[in-house]
Amino acid sequence: MEYRRRRQLLRVRGRSIAWVVPLVLLVAIVLLDLNTTERFRIISWIVLVPGIAAAICGVWTTAGFALVSVVTYVVVDSAWPGEYQAGLADFVLVALGGALATLASAVRVRREQEMLHVLDVAETTRRTVLRPLPPDWAGLEHAGVYLAADFDARVGGDFYDIQPGPHGTRVLVGDVQGKGLGAVEAAAALLGTFREAGYHEADLLTVAERLEVRMRRHRLHTAALG
Missing domain, CATH: 1.20.58 (Methane Monooxygenase Hydroxylase; Chain G, domain 1)
Structure with missing residues (x-):
């Protein structure tokens, strides 16, 4: 700023x-x-x-x-x-x-x-939405810089996470269509689902299906709110 x-x-x-x-x-x-x-x-x-x-x-x-x-x-x-x-x-x-x-x-x-x-x-x-990750989290060396479109807002629809688990390490990178609080809510919903499904589900296809279902549920909720 x-x-x-x-x-x-x-x-x-x-x-x-x-x-x-x-x-x-x-x-x-x-x-x-x-x-x-x-x-x-x-x-x-x-x-x-x-x-x-x-x-x-x-x-x-x-x-x-x-x-x-x-x-x-x-x-x-x-x-x-x-x-x-x-x-x-x-x-x-x-x-x-x-x-x-x-x-x-x-x-x-x-x-x-x-x-x-x-x-x-x-x-x-x-x-809270994008939890800080250690430099060598889950056996992966990584680095990232988060720059929202609105610098002063500090948060937007881009999201990423690394989730270690018994079935391997899963990485998620995405971008929510839209901006503002709605984009942040959608990113939070997807990240929460990924952290659970990425840990418990052995099949990546199942993880993707869980994310799709979560996105549909989120859309139904936001549509009901108008």
């Missing part, structure tokens, strides 16, 4: 460095404002600092940058003669921008937490 990849980019040795970006912007704006003429006052651009923080930092960090931006604005603007000061209007802009940035950060963090929870549920579902 894009959010998790972005979090990794903003970490060094496990610690977040997202705060560096708005801090560098803050320092740059202050230095530029203090080292230019009165015709190029840009201290009000400091409203961008909490805005950037809202996109990549946590709520409290964003609130901290909002507060620091307001204080910095007052200090830097007061360093100029009265006729060159940005004034109250820009102060209100910076204060309001910081408040809105903090609110936006809270909304963003909450949505990301909800999304991570959904991804965890999807990952749990995938591991």
Whole structure:
């Protein structure tokens, strides 16, 4: 997921460095404002600092940058003669921008937490339907990567399994026609049947017939549900 990849980019040795970006912007704006003429006052651009923080930092960090931006604005603007000061209007802009940035950060963090929870549920579902297999399970060396069509969903209609038993090792690889929860349910039904029939039945034809019957029963059930 894009959010998790972005979090990794903003970490060094496990610690977040997202705060560096708005801090560098803050320092740059202050230095530029203090080292230019009165015709190029840009201290009000400091409203961008909490805005950037809202996109990549946590709520409290964003609130901290909002507060620091307001204080910095007052200090830097007061360093100029009265006729060159940005004034109250820009102060209100910076204060309001910081408040809105903090609110936006809270909304963003909450949505990301909800999304991570959904991804965890999807990952749990995938591991339940497609059980993890040891590298050399049942005398077979194997490796696989599961990539659902919808990456964020983490689970789809593709399925596979290796089932050791008294009649040998059986391997099943398949793809359910369709997508979404219906495809996952069908894959789970077939895998459950395969794990039992593949172990107990000596004839592969019987295993295939059991899978066919299970698929028909599943279709009857889904049709009855509409």
